[in-house]
Amino acid sequence: MDATPETTADSVLAEFAAGICRRMAEGLLEHTGGELRSFLSAESARLQAALADPATLEPAEQPHDPPRFSRKGHVVINTNPVTSHRNVLAPLLTEKLEDDRAVATVGPLPRQYQGPRGMLHGGYVGVLLDQVLWDVVFHRLGHASFTRTLNLTYESPVPLGEELTVEGRVTKIDGRKTFAEGELRSGDTVCARAEGLWVSPR
Numbered sequence: 185m186d187a188t189p190e191t192t193a194d195s196v197l198a199e200f201a202a203g204i205c206r207r208m209a210e211g212l213l214e215h216t217g218g219e220l221r222s223f224l225s226a227e228s229a230r231l232q233a234a235l236a237d238p239a240t241l242e243p244a245e246q247p248h249d250p251p252r253f254s255r256k257g258h259v260v261i262n263t264n265p266v267t268s269h270r271n272v273l274a275p276l277l278t279e280k281l282e283d284d285r286a287v288a289t290v291g292p293l294p295r296q297y298q299g300p301r302g303m304l305h306g307g308y309v310g311v312l313l314d315q316v317l318w319d320v321v322f323h324r325l326g327h328a329s330f331t332r333t334l335n336l337t338y339e340s341p342v343p344l345g346e347e348l349t350v351e352g353r354v355t356k357i358d359g360r361k362t363f364a365e366g367e368l369r370s371g372d373t374v375c376a377r378a379e380g381l382w383v384s385p386r
């Protein structure tokens with residue numbers, strides 16, 4: 185078996201720690217005073233217990249984003265701020281890619297992503313659409329490209345606390361240029377549409 189930068193148990197522990205950090209980030213926006221102190225203390229205790237005895241974590245669990253070695257021998261950690269289970273900022277997507285189309289589900293998103301009360305911040309709407317459209321372009325081309333333009337139309341507010349669907353499609357490939365479009369839905373409601381251009385490296 186190839187060498188890996190850390191054991192599977194340590195990768196599971198790291199993602200468990202990321203989960204605790206996510207809950208703490210949410211708790212900081214939900215609790216105040218003594219209630220906040222109790223909350224933080226309970227979450228810290230769960231992390232301490234896992235560090236002291238990693239066997240308390242689900243034994244059959246596999247890490248989603250274990251670090252790997254690059255061909256040059258560098259440690260590579262998935263830092264993606266939308267998809268990496270090791271990045272506490274990432275809202276985390278479940279994504280299915282087929283030919284020219286990607287469909288992802290995300291959420292319910294917690295309060296860290298709030299813009300208007302109870303609604304998703306518009307910048308994060310763009311982040312989710314940029315990621316899914318980038319993914320479908322990558323899937324179609326087989327290599328990474330840069331987002332050159334991303335036009336967003338906000339049709340209706342995106343609710344927090346509900347599962348969201350993000351869909352992307354490649355619409356045209358013209359040399360180094362790949363065009364894609366998509367939308368973000370809450371149930372049957374289209375909340376935002378996006379269309380953009382991805383440019384392949386020279």
Ligand SMILES: CCCCC/C=C\C/C=C\C/C=C\C/C=C\CCCC(=O)SCCNC(=O)CCNC(=O)[C@H](O)C(C)(C)COP(=O)(O)OP(=O)(O)OC[C@H]1O[C@@H](n2cnc3c(N)ncnc32)[C@H](O)[C@@H]1OP(=O)(O)O
Pocket residue numbers: 264314315318328329330331332333359360361381383385386
């Ligand atoms: C080896 C590098 C590989 C590339 C890696 C890229 C991404 C990262 C890789 C891995 C990451 C893994 C996961 C990432 C996951 C998600 C990422 C989400 C997406 C992003 O977060 S990504 C970051 C944000 N993004 C940028 O940071 C781009 C900044 N930007 C630039 O770096 C340059 O701007 C660039 C390179 C884009 C283009 O520069 P350039 O010089 O190569 O291209 P140029 O100007 O020649 O245009 C080429 C053709 O597009 C036409 N064209 C241009 N603009 C147009 C427009 N508005 N409308 C219609 N056509 C247009 C021209 O007319 C010409 O057309 P034609 O070929 O037909 O003449």
